[in-house]
Amino acid sequence: MWLHWLLAAALVAMFALGIYMTDLPFSPARLKLYNWHKWAGMTVLALSALRLLWRLTHPAPALPVTIASAMPAWQRMAHHGTHHALYLLFFAVPVLGWVYSSAAGFPVVVFGMLPLPDLVAASPDLADSLKPLHKLAALAMGALVLMHVGAAVKHQLIDRDGLMHRMLPGRKA
Numbered sequence: 379m380w381l382h383w384l385l386a387a388a389l390v391a392m393f394a395l396g397i398y399m400t401d402l403p404f405s406p407a408r409l410k411l412y413n414w415h416k417w418a419g420m421t422v423l424a425l426s427a428l429r430l431l432w433r434l435t436h437p438a439p440a441l442p443v444t445i446a447s448a449m450p451a452w453q454r455m456a457h458h459g460t461h462h463a464l465y466l467l468f469f470a471v472p473v474l475g476w477v478y479s480s481a482a483g484f485p486v487v488v489f490g491m492l493p494l495p496d497l498v499a500a501s502p503d504l505a506d507s508l509k510p511l512h513k514l515a516a517l518a519m520g521a522l523v524l525m526h527v528g529a530a531v532k533h534q535l536i537d538r539d540g541l542m543h544r545m546l547p548g549r550k551a
């Protein structure tokens with residue numbers, strides 16, 4: 379639950395920073411933000427690995443019967459499908475960013491101190507093909523997050539079934 383809210387805030391910030399920094403003119407400030415985006419993204423990747431490990435060792439509590447039985451089959455499928463697709467993108471987005479940086483010939487230096495290995499050798503052609511994929515994956519994640527938040531708000535305001543309490547401190551189910 380705490381990782382959910384921490385990573386929700388971090389992913390929104392990473393998305394906004396990505397859009398903002400790519401629109402800046404070439405300058406030392408742009409370079410600095412690119413480096414921040416890269417090492418902050420690697421921190422998000424590490425926290426996502428921790429989150430996946432936690433999820434695999436601590437399965438999510440089943441939906442309460444009252445809520446599950448009120449949902450048509452397509453909604454139950456969308457519920458699980460969205461969560462699985464999000465988990466996939468938690469890894470695909472930063473790894474595509476990392477492999478793009480390597481192909482572009484710019485290593486990732488965590489906290490400006492610890493250089494990480496390059497995932498592929500520098501290649502302008504590969505970099506050109508990978509650049510739009512990082513953006514596309516981030517946009518897909520953004521679209522899924524909007525659907526996810528829309529569904530959470532619908533459960534809270536229209537169904538009024540208390541689903542939201544499962545993600546808040548002091549939850550009962």
Ligand code: HEM
Pocket residue numbers: 382385386387389390433438461464465523526527530531541542543544545
């Ligand atoms: C970047 C933003 C967000 C991401 C990436 C995200 C992702 C996820 C994921 C992957 C799950 C499944 C639980 C797990 O296994 O970790 C989940 C559950 C949940 N999220 Fe989010 N979330 C985000 C923002 C929000 C927001 C803003 C809300 C509320 C308005 C929300 C409400 C919920 C609720 C209520 C659940 C529990 C559903 C259940 O009980 O099965 N999430 N979220």
Ligand code: HEM
Pocket residue numbers: 389392393394395396397400412415416417418419420422423471472473474475476477478479486509512513516517
């Ligand atoms: C973890 C979550 C991440 C999110 C949500 C994210 C999101 C984004 C977004 C939305 C953009 C703007 C795309 C565009 O308009 O072209 C972007 C650009 C970029 N990202 Fe990420 N990113 C993440 C992680 C990473 C990581 C880990 C790296 C590298 C280690 C990275 C490297 C880059 C680079 C180099 C660009 C600039 C591409 C260009 O010049 O157009 N990102 N990112």
